[in-house]
Amino acid sequence: MQWLKIALRNLLKNRRRSLVTLMAVAIGFAAVGLFRGYTANTYEGLRQSAIRGEGLGHLTIYKAGWAAHAHGDPQSYMLTPAEIEKIIAVTEADPHVLLATPQLHVAGLVSNGRISNIFLAKGVVPADYRTITGGMSGMRAMQGQDLSPEAPFGVLMARDLATQLDMPPDSDGVIMATTLDGQMNALDIRVSGTYDTGSDATNDKYLLLSYAYAQSLYDTDRADRLIVLLDHWRYTQAARLRFEQQLTAAGVPCEIKSWEELSLFYSKVKGMFDMIFMFIFLIVLIIVVMSTVNTMGMSVMERTREIGTLRVLGLKRRGISVLFALEGALLGLLGSLCGVVLNLVVWAVIRMAGPSYIPPGVSTPVPLVVNLLPVAMLVLALFLTLLSMAAAVLPARRAARMELVDALGHV
């Protein structure tokens, strides 16, 4: 306890120097903590956006060989009604599965009678798709009506595509595509509603139509994929492995992709933010280490005679190292505590101000939200405390190795 007292009082004795180091640790802590909170919120948003907003669900099941061969021979690598039934039976037996639903993605031309444009469309079971999108569907600006069994040829058209074709809700048009047998097929459509996909890249291409109508367009009774929605994203990988084994055993060999693999943004944005985080973290690490080494180095210089005295009184070399390491740790700990306060203050200001911004490639403003991560803050405080302690070890070892006679004679 006496050693802790000496360490603490020495820090207080050199108030100005200690304060500068404390602030360096505190600002570093707050910078890392706030950015970590921001990325956590962004990852959460992107995850929700991928699973719910993009309608990817947690897992997408394809027939084995789909990725490699479907381009040349799609029909052979689509799921037959019997296979769909088996997959749904296997997956829905799992306690974590909320829903398993077939989809057929189609592409072709959409025309208003005067001009045409290409489209990419998802053929979905409307009720199941609403379950998948859940609360996210309400967040996207939409005009008109949703997909409904009462309007079998109704489609939802992405905002920019509707603008380009001048097709507001309740307007009629035609979609055209080649069937799986290579015949040209055209179907009438009525725009039930228009919606915002959330991305500039897809807002001028996307359509949503019913699963049955998509099958009509391709003249098939098959689906190209089956979407599985789980009760929590954490079960994704475990469920994937389980289904791969179970479906192979059931005689329906499949390839399964997770939402992370299929999402347009998640992996790329996460990779970029992780890199920025590492960069910020490294800068903070260098600042903390250099500040602590500098402070402790000056402290060792000034207290050489004190070190000699303690050694003469019987304190071993290790004791001197521990004494200075304690001072370093205290700097890290107190700096982290100041960092927690600074983090909370900035977090509260952001929460009150509620700023928003439009990220690149996104069509609507996104609120700037920073999550509070108590566990991550605790880990960071522990890390910075240990780091400061480690940074103090170098000057402490130098202090401990001093010749006693030289240390006592130091002025």
Next chain:
Amino acid sequence: MLISMSHVTKTYAMGESKVRAVDQVDLAVEKGEFISIWGPSGSGKSTLLNLMGAVDRPTSGTILVNGHDLGRLSDNQSSELRNRFIGFIFQRYNLIPVLSAVENVMIPLQIQGVSSGQARQKALARLDLVGLSAVARHRPDKMSGGQQQRVAVARALITDPALVIADEPTANLDSDTALQLIVLMREINRGQGTTFVFSTHDPRLLAHVQRRIRLQDGRIQDRREEVADAMA
């Protein structure tokens, strides 16, 4: 015998030349003695005290303290020996500035791992012995030089050492305070049987020592033994 020095030499390198700070010294100190080492500046007094206090190592020769051959001790063993058997008083007091008087006195016991409560109790008793109970909570910068040196005496005595080594303990004190300190050390020497070896260059203090050893150019010049009845 408490200290036995045999053919002890300590050489320092000064640039390219070598200086013999202590040269072939033979010395024996019995338990309970009150000894002064005196001589001009640079005569080797501090070096001799550092050697017998296990603060420094001889270039050659043998030093036995309380039966321990200092040349054979590891750094940690030397630290333990200093902590348990030897008390130190320094010319410039060498108190820890951020600790109060009582906390400074507690240090040697706390190095041993004695609990704070026990160490504090014993430290207060030692401060009482040197007449400083009233300033137990004061920090060094709030005390006079004489008070600080008394705190250093209390610190040197806290572990009940067999030997107390004091290097010029009165050098920074006025003559009255210096005399009071020597009287105090002599009383403790007589009352508790603690051996004191201290260096001084003040001839007035030599009258109060039991035995004085004169050092010149690192060699002992005379070994007159005197009984200092002036203290009685």
